[in-house]
Amino acid sequence: MKKLVALLLVAMLALSMMPAMAENVELTMGSWRSDDAVQVQAMLDKYFEKTGVKITFQPTVPDQYNATLRLQLDNGTGPDLFYSRSYAAGAELFGLGFNMDLSDLPGVKENFTPASIEPFADAEGKVFAVPYAAVNHVVYYNVDTFAKYNLTVPQTFEELLALSQTLKDNGETPFANGIASNWDILECVFSGMVPNYIGGPENRAKYESGEWKMNDENFVAALTDFEKLSKFFPEGFESVTNENGPDMMALGRAVMLIDGSWQSGLLKDTNWGAFAIPAPEGKEPGMCFHPDMGLAGNNATKHPEEVKAFLSWVASPEGAVEVAASLPGGFFPMINAPVELTDPKVNEVLAANQGRVTDARFFWSKLMPMYKVMVEELNALAKGEKTVAEVAEVFAAEQAKTLGQ
Amino acid sequence: MQKTKQPVLRGGGSINPGGRYWIWYLLPALVLYTLFMAYPMLDSIRISFYEGTTSARTYVGFQNYINLFTDEVYSKRFWNAFGNTWIFFAFHMLLQNVLGMLFAVILTNRTMKGRPFYQTITFLPVTIAVMVTGYLFKMLLNPQFGGYALKDMGLNFLVHPWLGDANTALSVVSLVSVWQWVGIPTMMFVAGLQGVSEDVLEAADIEGCNGWQTFRYIKLPIIMPVVGMIAILTFVNNFNAFDIVYTMTGPDGQPSYATDLIGTLFYRYGIAGEHPVGIPTPGIGAAISTSVFLMLLAGVIPTLRATQGKE
Numbered sequence: 256m257k258k259l260v261a262l263l264l265v266a267m268l269a270l271s272m273m274p275a276m277a278e279n280v281e282l283t284m285g286s287w288r289s290d291d292a293v294q295v296q297a298m299l300d301k302y303f304e305k306t307g308v309k310i311t312f313q314p315t316v317p318d319q320y321n322a323t324l325r326l327q328l329d330n331g332t333g334p335d336l337f338y339s340r341s342y343a344a345g346a347e348l349f350g351l352g353f354n355m356d357l358s359d360l361p362g363v364k365e366n367f368t369p370a371s372i373e374p375f376a377d378a379e380g381k382v383f384a385v386p387y388a389a390v391n392h393v394v395y396y397n398v399d400t401f402a403k404y405n406l407t408v409p410q411t412f413e414e415l416l417a418l419s420q421t422l423k424d425n426g427e428t429p430f431a432n433g434i435a436s437n438w439d440i441l442e443c444v445f446s447g448m449v450p451n452y453i454g455g456p457e458n459r460a461k462y463e464s465g466e467w468k469m470n471d472e473n474f475v476a477a478l479t480d481f482e483k484l485s486k487f488f489p490e491g492f493e494s495v496t497n498e499n500g501p502d503m504m505a506l507g508r509a510v511m512l513i514d515g516s517w518q519s520g521l522l523k524d525t526n527w528g529a530f531a532i533p534a535p536e537g538k539e540p541g542m543c544f545h546p547d548m549g550l551a552g553n554n555a556t557k558h559p560e561e562v563k564a565f566l567s568w569v570a571s572p573e574g575a576v577e578v579a580a581s582l583p584g585g586f587f588p589m590i591n592a593p594v595e596l597t598d599p600k601v602n603e604v605l606a607a608n609q610g611r612v613t614d615a616r617f618f619w620s621k622l623m624p625m626y627k628v629m630v631e632e633l634n635a636l637a638k639g640e641k642t643v644a645e646v647a648e649v650f651a652a653e654q655a656k657t658l659g660q
Numbered sequence: 661m662q663k664t665k666q667p668v669l670r671g672g673g674s675i676n677p678g679g680r681y682w683i684w685y686l687l688p689a690l691v692l693y694t695l696f697m698a699y700p701m702l703d704s705i706r707i708s709f710y711e712g713t714t715s716a717r718t719y720v721g722f723q724n725y726i727n728l729f730t731d732e733v734y735s736k737r738f739w740n741a742f743g744n745t746w747i748f749f750a751f752h753m754l755l756q757n758v759l760g761m762l763f764a765v766i767l768t769n770r771t772m773k774g775r776p777f778y779q780t781i782t783f784l785p786v787t788i789a790v791m792v793t794g795y796l797f798k799m800l801l802n803p804q805f806g807g808y809a810l811k812d813m814g815l816n817f818l819v820h821p822w823l824g825d826a827n828t829a830l831s832v833v834s835l836v837s838v839w840q841w842v843g844i845p846t847m848m849f850v851a852g853l854q855g856v857s858e859d860v861l862e863a864a865d866i867e868g869c870n871g872w873q874t875f876r877y878i879k880l881p882i883i884m885p886v887v888g889m890i891a892i893l894t895f896v897n898n899f900n901a902f903d904i905v906y907t908m909t910g911p912d913g914q915p916s917y918a919t920d921l922i923g924t925l926f927y928r929y930g931i932a933g934e935h936p937v938g939i940p941t942p943g944i945g946a947a948i949s950t951s952v953f954l955m956l957l958a959g960v961i962p963t964l965r966a967t968q969g970k971e
Contacts (some may be wrong), residue, residue: 325940435909490803490804491802491803494802495804502971508804
């Protein structure tokens with residue numbers, strides 16, 4: 256009896272070791288996009304069928320990703336592949352030696368424009384992640400409600416304010432935006448507006464060098480319009496979170512929502528359309544098209560060849576198509592090749608970019624240390640606790656402090 | 661049988677060095693406690709003297725403490741969170757525990773009917789996960805969700821962004837927490853009051869004590885050790901509070917840091933890092949936790965002496 260048990264045990268052990276002896280390599284991929292786990296894993300499974308390299312998607316809670324990843328990398332347990340933030344937050348990990356240097360990875364230089372690579376390259380131009388997806392910020396609106404009041408998509412900011420007033424006069428809540436989440440008011444609403452007032456990357460650079468001050472007429476105009484817009488936020492907007500927005504739209508409690516393209520998937524209960532945040536009369540229209548996700552390779556991986564092969568595939572037009580299909584609507588591929596988006600609604604969101612100067616969120620690259628102060632100031636402006644002039648002064652002072660001037 | 665076994669226990673065999681066989685009973689708990697409680701705590705004191713994270717840590721002496729108490733932003737946030745934590749604690753000490761005592765006295769009253777029912781109701785919120793409580797109240801207190809129900813009931817004056825208003829947010833979060841946890845002191849006081857001997861109470865009746873006198877001069881002195889224990893638990897639990905704020909108003913202690921507690925401040929600086937960069941500064945986090953540890957110690961030891969010393 257004992258011998259039989261022992262024999263069985265040995266057999267089981269041998270069986271369990273079989274996969275390890277096969278030539279399959281298993282990799283892990285870290286991410287903050289827990290919402291997309293199913294689609295991304297399906298894409299990775301297709302890759303497995305093609306190459307025999309198995310990649311497991313291991314996302315974390317979105318707002319704990321940076322901290323979790325850092326802890327894993329610090330302790331040598333980091334995933335082989337990981338989602339990388341753009342600009343400083345991503346470059347910091349590269350500076351510490353956690354990311355592979357992908358400057359010479361086949362596909363990177365060929366298939367991406369310098370503007371797409373820049374957010375994922377350090378000061379010396381070394382690439383620390385393959386550009387993966389970008390997002391834009393638009394105004395979502397309830398098509399039925401617009402039809403009910405004979406409203407058309409506004410072409411200028413003044414028209415947007417006028418139609419908001421019409422909605423308000425009819426007892427509707429024009430916007431579902433609130434300030435309780437403490438991030439979307441700056442990242443989606445105000446950053447979405449800014450390119451209409453300051454223009455594209457070359458003008459942003461003037462603020463980043465300190466040549467232009469953040470209390471100049473551009474910013475005062477942007478803040479003034481933001482203040483006007485905030486008058487159309489819902490009752491109790493101080494308590495309304497970013498998650499509430501799609502719910503309020505679905506329940507018919509608000510007509511419009513200024514939010515990121517990634518929210519489009521959550522609006523399925525609303526008959527929605529989307530348009531770009533309009534520029535004020537006489538200003539050239541801009542658009543916030545923000546490089547959001549890159550894909551990085553872990554320098555400490557045991558399988559550098561397989562990791563590089565996967566990244567190179569992601570950087571190829573063929574891979575980009577597969578990846579784009581696995582990303583939720585509203586995450587737009589950055590590859591410089593025609594990629595069809597299957598969802599016409601999502602195409603409408605992307606189409607909002609057309610004919611506009613696009614740029615990343617204006618503060619993301621060099622003015623990030625101002626983040627908390629800007630959020631607090633915008634909150635105060637929306638609540639009516641501060642005036643535009645006061646807020647502009649704080650912005651300029653923080654800008655000078657951040658730039659060490 | 662007994663005679664042959666006893667010498668083994670007392671005599672100092674291999675598993676019984678010097679007759680101290682109790683060591684083996686103590687060991688599992690001691691090892692776990694040392695490994696998972698004492699060591700991390702001491703290590704966090706060590707980390708408070710360093711800068712950077714695991715891979716690149718440099719010794720900076722007391723610099724983290726100097727930064728914490730002199731840097732404009734750090735010190736402002738720390739003292740704000742410190743003050744908020746005291747207010748949060750005061751709500752629990754003065755409201756939760758006094759209500760707990762009141763409920764316990766009512767529940768243990770001899771004329772009380774339907775006691776198990778009320779006891780269950782009082783205790784029920786304790787069994788709900790804090791995340792659930794926080795989320796439910798967040799929706800209930802939101803003018804765009806709970807507000808509609810209030811308006812339907814004609815209670816328009818109650819529709820207010822309670823959690824979005826810096827003047828009300830901390831009080832509201834504290835009250836929700838009091839609502840959730842009032843069952844704990846209630847149960848402990850009930851247990852204490854049930855231990856008061858019937859004879860004593862009868863004697864008090866015969867002597868003509870009124871209800872208040874019975875409570876003030878007989879019941880309260882007898883359950884004083886329980887009161888002390890509750891006070892310490894309240895103190896410690898509330899200085900560690902984090903979850904209810906995290907779920908109701910977020911890790912930033914919104915609005916405008918009005919609900920920022922030591923717990924959320926520590927989480928932001930030491931664990932998660934501030935959004936959107938999210939890179940923590942463990943040194944500052946450890947300096948916060950060490951400072952608060954010393955402050956707690958200074959509060960707990962006198963309380964322990966005052967209430968538990970006589971035993």
